[in-house]
């Protein structure tokens with residue numbers, strides 16, 4: 478049997494060694510505390526679950542959904558968008574439901590990338606931008622997110638010939654893994670750049686609602702003229718603690734949304750309708766759970782960061798997202814520090830290199846573990862003398 482090149486080319490699992498160590502420690506009965514995956518520990522709000530209970534009993538929901546999503550879900554998304562960003566979206570033409578933003582991001586590559594094309598992809602970045610590109614036969618062209626630029630992708634540094642060849646520009650703010658945010662001015666520059674080179678701008682806004690200290694993330698759709706060249710991906714996963722239910726939506730330029738819809742109709746049959754009903758409830762109902770969830774992450778952020786700083790790690794508190802992006806101590810690589818943290822303290826952080834080569838020198842701590850475990854981890858870290866990096 479020969480597997481297709483796209484499968485053969487998948488990068489090796491970077492954290493195989495760390496995963497092996499975690500399994501070994503757990504087998505010995507050691508309690509490993511993980512700041513690894515960004516998957517909310519807080520449950521879905523009760524009123525959303527109640528809606529699922531009722532929706533599950535309706536025979537109409539037992540049948541195939543429509544790929545573009547229930548009209549009522551798309552209307553709810555449009556109303557939410559209008560309230561949140563003061564942007565009017567046409568629920569018929571400018572919104573498509575998604576089986577989570579990940580599904581939309583992955584399939585979007587099939588809309589814009591032909592074999593041999595290049596996609597501009599942030600490094601470090603959510604891996605699906607580059608893997609999706611590769612699955613479509615294209616090549617990711619990595620654009621480094623540098624600390625000195627506030628982890629904003631430097632549009633002016635994109636070489637002219639690359640800009641002319643590119644078929645898509647990926648952006649993601651609030652950013653995974655760096656926690657960086659972009660201003661509306663920055664997003665406006667990205668739209669102008671996309672128009673100058675006729676390159677679709679795809680903005681992944683999966684973390685738009687997880688923000689601290691009064692910060693409100695902008696949408697690229699607030700940029701005048703964004704609908705000419707941009708599409709944005711939204712997710713209910715982090716906003717309403719719904720990662721397990723798989724629901725999001727794409728919105729923006731109608732031809733781009735329609736292309737994604739056409740790809741999807743040929744590959745999936747849409748989001749289960751009962752789950753879309755949960756989305757209708759989440760988007761239209763009380764938004765209190767968002768503030769409550771943010772308060773929890775903020776508490777964890779504000780406990781963890783001073784402890785990391787005491788240890789000598791350089792960290793800027795994120796204004797949004799679920800992540801604390803910390804520079805590893807002098808002399809360490811990302812993987813080296815993550816391994817030492819695991820060996821000595823049984824604590825898991827994700828090496829920055831898991832998100833691309835420019836993630837070297839950083840580790841990512843996700844805030845999605847229980848307060849009890851955060852406190853246990855902090856107690857372990859207190860007074861830790863980090864050993865010198867092995868040469």
Ligand SMILES: Cc1ncc(COP(=O)(O)O)c(C=O)c1O
Nearest residue numbers: 577578579603653683712714725
């Ligand atoms: C940047 C980014 N986009 C999209 C997703 C996926 O979101 P969803 O759960 O809606 O598929 C994630 C999940 O971690 C993410 O980090």
